[in-house]
Amino acid sequence: MAYTNVFFRQTRVFWCWLCLPLLATGCMVGPDFQRPQAQVPAAWAAPTAAPAEQELAQWWTVFNDPLLTTLIERAMRANLDLGKACTQIRQARAARGVAAGGLGPTVDATGSYRRSRSPVPPDGVVSDLYQAGFDAGWELDLFGGTRRSLEAADADLEAAIEARRDVMVTLTAEVASNYINLRALQQRLAIAQQNLATREHSVALTRQRQQGGLISGLDRVSAEAQVATATAQIPPLEAAARQTIYSLSLLLGSEPASLLAELTPTAPIPAASPSLAAGLPSDLLRRRPDIRQAEARIHASTARIGVAIADLFPRFTLTGAVGTQSSDFGKTFNWANRVWSFGPSVSWRLFDTGRSQAAIELRHAMQEEDLISYQQTVLAALGETENALIAAAKEEEHRQSLDQAVVANRQAVEMATALYSSGQTDFLAVLDAQRSLHAAEDALAQSNRAKATDLVALFKALGGGWGEAGQGRDDLAGN
Template sequence: MKFRWFLYSIAGLALLSGCSSLPSVGPDYEMPEESTPDAWHDAVQDEFKSGKPDLQSWWTAFNDPTLNALIERAATKNYDLKTAAARIEQAAALRGVNAGLWWPEIMAGASASSYQLTRDNTFGGAVDRKGELYDASLSMAWELDLWGRVRRSVESADASLQAQVENYRDILVVLYADIAQNYINVRTLQERIHLAENNLKAQGETLKLTRNRFDSGLVPALDVSQSQLNFFRTQSAIPSLRQELVVAINRLSVLVGEMPYALEKELGVRKPIPVPPEELMAGVPADLLRQRPDVRRAERELAAQHALIGATKAELYPTLTLPGTLAVESSGGDLFSGANTYYSFGPQLKWSIFNGRRIRSQVDAEKAGTRAALHTYEQTLLLALEEVEDNMSAYAYEKDRIESLEVAAESAEKSVELVRELYTSGLTDFQNVLNMEQALLEQQDQLALSRGMVSSYLVGVYKSLGGGWALPDEAAE
């Protein structure tokens, strides 16, 4: 009777050990409190208004259907995203491995064999020399999670799974930004090639003019040589731009999960550089804690590491296991008769009372790993703030630069018209024509570059804010 009550007590402990509300050894996790600025730096306040930006589909602000289509294709075909999705499945499966330790392990077995003994082992014929043996068994082993080792392991696995989800989101953020920036680069290069070809055509007309004037004896051969220098210098720059365009299209093709050159025909027709919207919002720095996937991932990795302290510390305490076996065995008779049945059941207690401080050293290692994970989280947040500030200021100052470049390009265009008239009339030498044509090409090229950079910097702003996905509660709105 006493043994029966003892078994009932053990069964009660087994049920309690599976209860997640039981306290576990080791410190409980608390999300670190980080202070962030109340607002972004004053230098960018004029360009970015206060308010909540639309980060989930930020690329639609450029109103470019081709860009929208490329991002939609990448969302289903990019291999980095597929790899990240597989990592989530792997983490979910590993979480199941740890959660499975909550339950008993039950094993079944059976065997059948025939035998023949030597004559010397039959005890003078008292034992049959030949026979058959059959047995079937059911065994169980259940380690009770009294100190929370399994609960802490599952807690760590849960956090690791969540970290993989954030890793997927981070790859999504980077992917969409890379596609947008490479697409802007393609359109910028096409514009630069177009401008170079227009300038080359105009410089070709100038070269023809200088040759005619030389043949008429109106100008020296130096004018022809300088005009040729200008023409062929411009011509030599175009192949390099075309090579850059090929590289940009190849990069875009791979980003959307296709072979290089796959987008060559689709992007072959020149289109304008995407233009940023007039009104922009950037939210507040504190939003980075909720929106940036890399910050969220670092926090989840910290939580996963923190839980390992308790999981390891639980090994300092005794483990209670409930083993049991139920089996039947027969040498040819009725296998399932009561006389052929045997069983065993009873608790087993194990306690590592000396291990050369191995377990405590492992606990210390997990604590140090947690401190390292905390510092990684803090550094990730600082880098996120830095990245946003850098991209915002780059966007704001490049917009200021565009205004000057637009005036310079317009002035260079007027200057070329005027200096050609003066040269044709013989009122100025060719050096002024040469200088103005060079200045026009340079200013137009710089203006095209700047327009592309402004749009690319804005993409960098959206990327640094964690754009490309939305929190579940925000996506439902």
């Protein structure tokens, strides 16, 4: 009976110590995370439509180009940078599991055998000792150091998720921009080939007039020189188009020539509505993944200040063991040979030459650095959006003027050719008109490209492109 009373008294002590974590769960040293306040304007300085609800997750559909949509979807499934970002999410999730494991106890299975000799007269005594059992330990998180570590791991996981979303935003913009550049190069190549055909027609015309004795050989030689010049403009455009296809292939995670058959046929430059609905500047704080990633990093660095502060306080640990021991292996697992022990322990670092204080100061400085990085990210986002808005608006004005120039230059070429054929003007007027037309048509093609890529840049600046199209990669990341 006395043994039973002692056992129950010791058990009550054990359970009292076991309840300490429950009593101390509200105690966590260190600062709590406060969402940073960013200074953003009430409205955009550049011209924009009235704020409206706009679907940004799949913004590329505004171009109404099925092939562009297909390429982006394929990039979401196979892009290597996106795959790396997904593995980083898995790493962050595993690191969180490691941090969460620190909140619970650990249990180890143990076993040992020891043979010893004692110098007992006359010949000494040789004995065997067999032991088997379990050891348990539980460090009580009285001051919240482990919980702060878990909080930091949660923030790191959030930052990794936002980093993957930021890769998606960049990836969709890169695929769209390269695709638009390809179509623009193909259009410029067609213009150059048409210009070459026009120049060759002029050579035939000058030869005919020279044979009729109406002109000297100078006009023919000038026309042939223009044919050579027009021919020289074609190879660089062909090379640039091929290189752009290679770039698209790499973005899709495939070898460079894999898209040649699919993208070599020409198609128009994608066009979308010029209406720009950018919403409010404050919307960027919730839409742009890089801003949310920077905020998550502040959260993580704030939590790690608490981890460093917790090292200043004592550590309380509950330890226990239960098992059996015997000098006879056959009786090792008999309950009568049981042994057990439990009790608390405490350790407190009293002196470390200022290392703990330096660690706290380090964490404070890292938090301040993350806060400055957040402010830089917000300012960069505002600048990118303002630049994209003004570029898109002014490029439309530029394109309209070039469109009028092309129409006028075509009329000038027709008039100059007709006048030259009838002998009413010299060949220089024809050359000037043809040069002006080719320059205007080429500039219009580049303006159409710039208009489309400016719109892509705007969608990227607004944080669009990380919605449903990337669900496959979300699954890979274990979302």
